[in-house]
Amino acid sequence: MYVKKQFVFRDGNPVLVTIRNYREEDFDSLISIQQRAFPPPFPEELWWNKDQLHQHVNRFPLGAICVEMDGLVVGSMTSLITSYSPEDPDHTWDGITDEGYITNHSDDGNTLYVVDLCIDPAYRGLKLGKWMMDALYEIVVHLRLERLLGGGRIPTFHSYRDRYTVEEYVEKLTRGEHKDPVITFLLQCGRMPVRVIKDYLEDEESCHYGILMEWKNPFSNIKKD
Template identity: 30%
Template sequence: MPKLIIRQTRPEDIDALVRMQREVYPGITAWHRDRVVQQIEMFPQGQLVAYYDNRLVGCASSLVIRWDEWADEHTWDEITAAGTFDTHDPAGFTLYGAEVFVAPKVRGKRVGHALYEARRRVCKALNLRRIIACGRLPGYHLLAHEMTIELYARKVLWGDLCDPVLSFQLREGFRFCGIMKNYLAQDHESQGNAALIAWVNPDYDTSRPTALQLPLSAQPELSI
């Protein structure tokens, strides 16, 4: 039986990762190799890949931020420094989900769930307060002529509509916190909108620093 493996992204994964991103998002500019290299160098613990049957089939990328600095409206380019992750801040308490994608051929194999679960383990291992992300709303373009993005999101929350991304994120235990407009202009399916979502770490210990605030020699090895 094929085996699903989640691990930290390595340099040898990058070419396949960029090719897969182009396949998943043909209408959105893919990362360049040097961007992924920089993400790994900046925050290796937050860069994850999924392998199924020895093939790369998924990716989850994240950085740490001080959420208070970004809680107002922001774009993907602003909060990720155009994908360089120069905004990564080891003094922060929030794991920010910059990207998740899964190869279409393995959808239904719970790859997305495994990547989200691995990201939650990273959050807990680093003693971070929460995970925040801005998720796509790819079903909206089909109904944009009928309703506002706010009503569309509410109908997904009520169960009247199913959005491929937001419905999945709600099942993963994330809370819907509102709409970020003009988040990613290239995302025509979402009409540039994104759903602001949050997951609060139930194991967060306010009496301890986050692992990233410790000296490098004292930081734990992550077991994903």
């Protein structure tokens, strides 16, 4: 199981946090965080339910992590293992995560796939999402997988869809000409854009697009025992 303690800085002062695997007793907190982190127009049916969370902790407990601060669970990140090749056809979030139930998780896969990341809005700006992303990178290395992968929302794209194609907008994000709270954050975490996926997720702000973004394991060329 995964447990790590470290300091983050709030108003210039160090605060101890714990990043660990979430458990059944955390479910109510996780659902409440989702409701605050993804308010409408984000579809309510995409918030976690307890059946999904049970699947996460039963099928792949190592990939289900949360962060504790001030004695509270204030964020979570969920993943599954899948097989992926750059030549694979496009996929949807529903398809690759089995609508968030991760029943298609496979220990024999080569890729850690990000299902979800959310932080309580009251605790944003403290780099908690980045530290949880780093935790998943460590899990990729620990399991000797080839990469971390996931589709990122583009919540600012709807404001620019009449000016740019989605590919042009992503290019401008990578050049720093525009900023997006999700894609810019993923770039800051070391994730690299792979390609645009149409109809990745029901998400009006992103015009239903997702950007497949990857972090390659720098040790993946080392032969397994």
